[in-house]
Amino acid sequence: MSAGHAHAAARGHSAERAYAHQFDSAEHQHGAAQLGMWVFIAQEILFFGGLFVAYTVYRFMYPAAFAQSSHHLDVVLGSFNTAVLIASSLTMALAVHGAQLGKRWAQVIFLLATIFLGCVFLGVKTIEYGHKFHEHLIPGPNFLFDGDARHAQIFFSLYFVMTGLHALHMVIGIAVLGVLVWRAARGAYGSAYYSPVELTGLYWHFVDIVWIFLFPLLYLIGRH
């Protein structure tokens, strides 16, 4: 990337400066923050990557048990949630757009919409988890499964870890969005400074994309 950005010659400490002291300009700071977020997402890909590797290995080892198990996931709820998440990505993108244009209330409304959709997703997920609990599909001593229970347990272990970690990412995302709403309402973001909204958007889209992979892998493959 760019090597020769110019450091500001003078070191003014003006109170209204909109960037931290280690940077030369607001653009400099924005560029650094953006690169930081992309590196963080690279890290996230590998974080989930370990789970995807485990999933792939066991899918090849126990294809029948995995196919059977995926029949116990609720495709209707899963599809509904997928739609909800895609919609939330749209509202998030609109919120970023609003921030860039300095439209305070459009921004707030779209951020709130994103939070709402995120909560719907988590609510549906909770219902699904509840079903699994009643059907004794939580791995461990009480696991019940008519079929290859030993290997179905592995499927459900992975199901809970993968979707659980995904849900945890959403909870964190929603908390961050909450802070953004509060600050956006007070006019913190505008065309000159919107990095936090943009970067949270990147994060949110990333979390959505993870689901876009999880849904077919867990719910759809091997179903007839």
Place this chain on the structure above:
Amino acid sequence: MTSTNYINADYGIWSWLLTKDHKRIAILYLVSITAMFLLGGLFALMIRLELLTPAGDLVSADTYNKLFTMHGIVMVFFFLIPSIPAVLGNFLIPMMIGARDLAFPRLNLASWYLFVVGALFALYAIFTGGVDTGWTFYTPYSTAAAHTNVIPAALGIFINGFSSILTGLNFIVTIHRMRAPGLTWFRLPLFVWAHYATSIIFILGTPVIAITILLVAVERAFHFGIFDPTLGGDPVLFQHLFWFYSHPAVYIMILPSMGIVSELITCFSRKVIFGYGFVAVSSMAIAVLGFLVWGHHLFLSGQSVYASLIFSVLSFLVAIPSAVKVFNWTATLYRGSIEFAAPMIYALGFIGLFTIGGLTGLFLATLGFDVHVHDTYFVVAHFHYIMVGGAIMGYLGGIHYWWPKISGRMYPEWPARIGAATIFVGFNLTFFPQFLAGYLGMPRRYHMYPPEFQVLNVMSTAGATILGVGYLLPLTYLLWSLRYGKVAPDNPWRATGLEWQTPSPPPTENFATTPVVTEGAYAYSDMHEAEFI
């Protein structure tokens, strides 16, 4: 020492605990990491004392298992991995590239707190009964059988992992975006290149161990079967995931040290480093190749012969960039005007020990030989030559070299030279006999052994004692120098590099005006010498 610098810019404990200055955060790390090193050293001492005699007379087998496990966990995760990046990298990278701070100072402070919280979890695990799985946490023992504090230890490592990840992220962004005008990539000090490569491993490797360790904790806590073979899981999968990180992790430990050695060798032989570009690129090559060789830890796990063959061949490839570095250092030394200052003694010691450690790595990567010495003291000697002989020699060399900059005081030269020599001698006496014991068949991780190995073990324990004294020496005289050492000039070694162009200790913003760089690193030419005389 009357001018304002980062040490006296603010007073009080909170000014340190809430600081966003990369130099102060480096000091916080220095203190906490040193504490962990002392703890890990204490465990090491007890291990060596137990092995003084063939009988298991000092501690029980259970206690011994806990000792080597906790020694490994503390040393690897809480000392070796963070040591150079978090202390010297934090302190120096912004200064070396002419920046006022890292890109994300608050994140930097958060990394330190994550380190502390992770360490507290580990300490809790240690002091409420310990862990006995070995630092590798092999399943299913760690998930189904062990009755010790696996979960808190695992969580400690998980949390500490995020400290590493955030440090790596901060370094990558800083090196990309914060360089002073004129400081192009191929003018960067090799120390910075080494940390760039290390940061890539932090970003791409650490998340994998984090998720793996999390799976161990989940499996243990909720009886999820992912690695447990009685539930249909695959313990070898754990080994793959573990070593996918942990082999590159050994390069996290050694690459920063190599970066330091490059700085020391050029400075104390007063020559431009031979083949700068090769040394820089070899760091990147090591980082990349390091991700392709993890399978050499699984030769005896039942993986397929073809996989083993491929991993064996790939492992040999790593030797190429490593050798490039060693040859470049040697060529730099050739006809240099070498000065045997303490940091230089450490650097030369590093080259010797790293060469032995690296070559025995090649032995181990050879399938047949590994079958013979797998899980013996030969492996123990191999990795200590690299991790202790290599990584710690580099770390101490770097601490001495930059001590005047960090503390504003000179360390006393003669005690330092004696310390470096003591460590070198003690180290070899400790670990060389272990190659022999291992080759002759002494297995690792047992608290007793057949009497024919006693001579070698007595040598090793004697060496460890000398080594221990050697480590305590710098601790003593460096602390002493804080009060009584000579006040350091800005550039005591007449070195090139931006960090030497600012006062010792540096002011909070590092430079009064942002430096402009007009030439490559290490311009130790005659002309420059003339300037100093």
